[in-house]
Amino acid sequence: MTWLPAWTLFRREIVRFLRQRNRVVSALVQPLLFWVLFGAGFSGSLRVGTGAGQGSYEFLFPGMVVLVIVFTAVFATFSLIQDRNEGFLQSVLVAPVSRSGIVLGKVAGGGALALGQGVVFLCLAPVAGVPLSVGTFALSLVVLALIAFALTALGLAGGWLMDSVQGFHAVMMLLVMPLWLLSGAFLPLGGAPPWLRAIMFANPLTYGVAAFRHALYPGGLPGQDLPPMGVSLAASAAFAALFFGAAWFVVGRRTRGDLR
Amino acid sequence: MSAVPAPLELDGLTRAYDGRTALDAVTFAVRAGELFGLLGPNGSGKTTLFRVACTLLAPSGGSARIFGHALPTESAEARRAIGVVFQSSSLDVHLTVRENLLHQGHLYGLRGRELSQRIADGLARAGLAERARERVGALSGGQKRRVELAKGLLHGPRLLLLDEPTNGLDPAARRELWDHLAALRDEGVASLVTTHLMEEAERCDRVAILDAGRLVALGTPHELRTGLGGDVVTAEPAATDRADVLLRAVRERLGVEAQAVGGVVRVRTGDGGPLVARMLAELGDQVASVSVGRPTLEDVFLERTGRSFAA
Numbered sequence: 213m214t215w216l217p218a219w220t221l222f223r224r225e226i227v228r229f230l231r232q233r234n235r236v237v238s239a240l241v242q243p244l245l246f247w248v249l250f251g252a253g254f255s256g257s258l259r260v261g262t263g264a265g266q267g268s269y270e271f272l273f274p275g276m277v278v279l280v281i282v283f284t285a286v287f288a289t290f291s292l293i294q295d296r297n298e299g300f301l302q303s304v305l306v307a308p309v310s311r312s313g314i315v316l317g318k319v320a321g322g323g324a325l326a327l328g329q330g331v332v333f334l335c336l337a338p339v340a341g342v343p344l345s346v347g348t349f350a351l352s353l354v355v356l357a358l359i360a361f362a363l364t365a366l367g368l369a370g371g372w373l374m375d376s377v378q379g380f381h382a383v384m385m386l387l388v389m390p391l392w393l394l395s396g397a398f399l400p401l402g403g404a405p406p407w408l409r410a411i412m413f414a415n416p417l418t419y420g421v422a423a424f425r426h427a428l429y430p431g432g433l434p435g436q437d438l439p440p441m442g443v444s445l446a447a448s449a450a451f452a453a454l455f456f457g458a459a460w461f462v463v464g465r466r467t468r469g470d471l472r
Numbered sequence: 473m474s475a476v477p478a479p480l481e482l483d484g485l486t487r488a489y490d491g492r493t494a495l496d497a498v499t500f501a502v503r504a505g506e507l508f509g510l511l512g513p514n515g516s517g518k519t520t521l522f523r524v525a526c527t528l529l530a531p532s533g534g535s536a537r538i539f540g541h542a543l544p545t546e547s548a549e550a551r552r553a554i555g556v557v558f559q560s561s562s563l564d565v566h567l568t569v570r571e572n573l574l575h576q577g578h579l580y581g582l583r584g585r586e587l588s589q590r591i592a593d594g595l596a597r598a599g600l601a602e603r604a605r606e607r608v609g610a611l612s613g614g615q616k617r618r619v620e621l622a623k624g625l626l627h628g629p630r631l632l633l634l635d636e637p638t639n640g641l642d643p644a645a646r647r648e649l650w651d652h653l654a655a656l657r658d659e660g661v662a663s664l665v666t667t668h669l670m671e672e673a674e675r676c677d678r679v680a681i682l683d684a685g686r687l688v689a690l691g692t693p694h695e696l697r698t699g700l701g702g703d704v705v706t707a708e709p710a711a712t713d714r715a716d717v718l719l720r721a722v723r724e725r726l727g728v729e730a731q732a733v734g735g736v737v738r739v740r741t742g743d744g745g746p747l748v749a750r751m752l753a754e755l756g757d758q759v760a761s762v763s764v765g766r767p768t769l770e771d772v773f774l775e776r777t778g779r780s781f782a783a
Contacts, residue, residue, distance in 0.1 A: 220578035228566045303562035303623070306526045307579040308551040 217309040218316035225291065225321025239284045239329050247276040247340075250398075273340035274424050275397025278417070281330040281356060282392050285363035286384060288322025289371035293380055311464045319365045319459060326360035327353075342428055351427040355448065359420040362452035369459040395421045402437040413439070419447035477540030478503055479553075479631035479662040480525055484534030487520050494520040496685040497534060502631070502664050507657040509676030510666040511769065513781055517685040518666040519559075522635045525664060526556045538631065552580070555629035557620050559636045565609035569600060569619050572608055573626060580627040594622035614645030621652065625661075632656065632663040638672065650675050670769045670781070681773055688776040693769060700767040700775055703744030707737045707751060708760045718758055725754055733770065733780045740771060 229235055251269040295301040304314060334352060337344040374380055393399065394408070395417035404412060412418050423444035425433055438444070480502040487495040495517045502508040512518045523529040524536050530544040537543065538550035563572050570591060577587040595601045598618040608616060617637065624632060634653075638646040650672065653663050657677070665676065673679045674693050681689040681696075689696055709718040715732040722730045722737055728747070730739040741747050744764035751762050773781045 216581055216583065217579050220575050224564065224567065224571075224575055227571070228564070231566050298565070299558060299560040299562045300564050302528075302558050302560075303556065303576065304579060305528060306551060306554070306556045307576075308548050308581070309579050 214310050214313040217313040221314065221317025222321040229325050239280060240333065243276045243279040247272055270341045273342050274421060274428060277330050277333045278359060278397050278421055278424065279392055280333045281326045281360050282363060282388060284326035284329050285322060285360055286367045286388055288318065288364045289367035290380055292368060292371035293374060293377055312460060315459050315463050318368050319361060322364035323361035326364060327357050330356045330360060348428050348430060352424060355423045355427050358448045358452050362455045365455040365459040369462040372462045391415060391417050397421045400436060416451040419444040423448050479539060480664060481537040485531050485536050486533030487524060487529060488532050489520055494685050498687045500680050500687060500690050502662055504662055505657060505660040506662050507653055507677045508664045509673040509679040510664060510682065511673040511679050512682035513668055516682040518682050519635060522633060522666050526554060526633050527551055553629055553631060555624035555632045557624045557634040557637050559639055561616055561620060563608045563616060563619060568605050568607055570604040572619065573623060576623045576626050582627060590626055594626055598622045614641055617641060617649060630661060632661055634663060634665045636666055673769055683777045689772055696769060696772045697767050700771055702740055702742045703764050704767050704771055705739045705741060705744045705747050705762065705764055707762045710758050710760045721755055721758055726750060731774060731780055740767065
């Protein structure tokens with residue numbers, strides 16, 4: 213009993229999302245705002261380290277797509293806490309459903325939502341001056357999917373261990389924002405001092421962002437000092453597998469949260 | 473053990489919870505097709521027992537079996553056999569009534585035409601057929617509870633577990649729910665219902681009374697009440713809210729043991745008549761009314777625990 217429950221949990225995630233319009237809007241508008249404001253603010257100062265002659269709007273664009281995904285994927289955590297607080301989850305836990313079915317359904321649902329919104333934002337690429345062809349779009353899709361499912365799995369594992377919405381917000385601020393800020397999405401790897409670069413290279417999301425940049429610019433991005441495409445893709449896939457495994461492990465255990 | 477295993481069989485069930493013993497060697501069985509009440513004040517352990525029965529908590533001692541399936545090792549089999557109605561709603565308010573049931577069916581491996589038929593039957597039975605396409609959020613409390621019940625029954629369980637199912641319902645909806653449970657019992661579906669209300673326990677075939685994690689009484693409501701024997705004299709104080717004053721007077725002036733429960737003074741006695749006469753003669757100015765009745769489950773609780781139920 214894994215696939216049918218997983219499918220129904222996946223479907224529910226999508227239906228719920230589409231019925232909560234404010235979620236659709238806020239996940240897209242906030243990164244758009246960031247992009248416009250930061251793009252304008254950094255237009256003079258971000259030349260250093262971006263290389264490849266990119267302007268600030270163009271440099272920040274991939275990072276903003278990733279931010280859309282980060283926000284939406286992390287919302288999967290929130291949706292899990294909501295399921296708990298609204299009591300919905302208790303009926304899932306007493307149903308003859310394997311815990312792996314729950315993980316599959318939730319990660320697939322949250323991941324698909326994150327990917328979908330990332331792609332909507334990706335379609336703005338021409339506006340940002342980012343060239344987009346069928347090939348680069350397709351490869352970007354693969355990379356974004358990896359990022360979306362990895363982050364959703366991570367969010368699910370975190371949410372399962374968490375009791376409250378307050379805890380969720382704390383984690384958001386202390387973990388997720390730094391994760392994004394230090395991924396090369398916002399601060400260029402090339403211009404960072406060595407100690408910061410060390411942190412950035414330890415950040416799983418750095419490889420996702422790098423892979424995404426490579427996917428968008430098959431001609432290469434000299435001067436941005438990105439890890440190579442092969443390494444970035446492999447690392448992203450490895451982290452996705454790792455986070456999925458973590459979610460699998462965590463959800464399989466009984467927690468106090470099961471009883472709410 | 474009999475040839476057909478009981479819907480729920482607890483043997484010395486113990487469960488530590490939050491560092492204290494929430495259930496202490498509880499033994500009883502719910503029989504096939506029985507409406508079984510689990511009565512106890514808040515903190516008596518009935519919710520813990522409910523959680524063990526619905527596979528969310530593992531026993532820390534003793535055993536719990538659902539139709540012969542030991543918990544927690546055979547939880548998967550047990551889960552197929554039980555329907556669960558939680559105290560708080562488990563419905564998704566963003567989905568329609570029908571979508572909620574579809575989702576539930578899928579979780580139990582049901583699909584296609586069979587599932588549609590079951591949903592149609594369940595909704596017809598709940599009197600909600602024409603609300604199927606409405607969002608759950610738009611329903612009244614009583615209607616939500618009916619959807620909840622239809623959800624728990626969707627896969628055709630032979631044991632229904634309900635935790636304080638009438639919580640937050642108006643009297644009409646409460647009555648309706650109990651009528652529904654009685655009808656299910658007549659169809660052979662056993663129910664275990666937790667409650668802290670005496671009048672609900674009275675509607676059950678058998679009742680287990682829990683106090684501080686221990687089973688203090690088990691039997692039909694009739695057996696439990698008549699087991700006490702005698703009468704109960706109830707006196708209402710003339711000055712409202714002064715049951716304590718009247719209680720002292722009854723104890724000191726009449727020399728009988730009594731309890732103040734819910735604003736009135738109750739005295740258990742072999743034959744109520746003479747006591748009523750004495751009470752009226754000696755304390756006539758302090759009582760507003762005196763009545764004689766048979767013992768209630770409240771008295772059973774009092775007798776077995778030495779404390780009033782005071783829900």
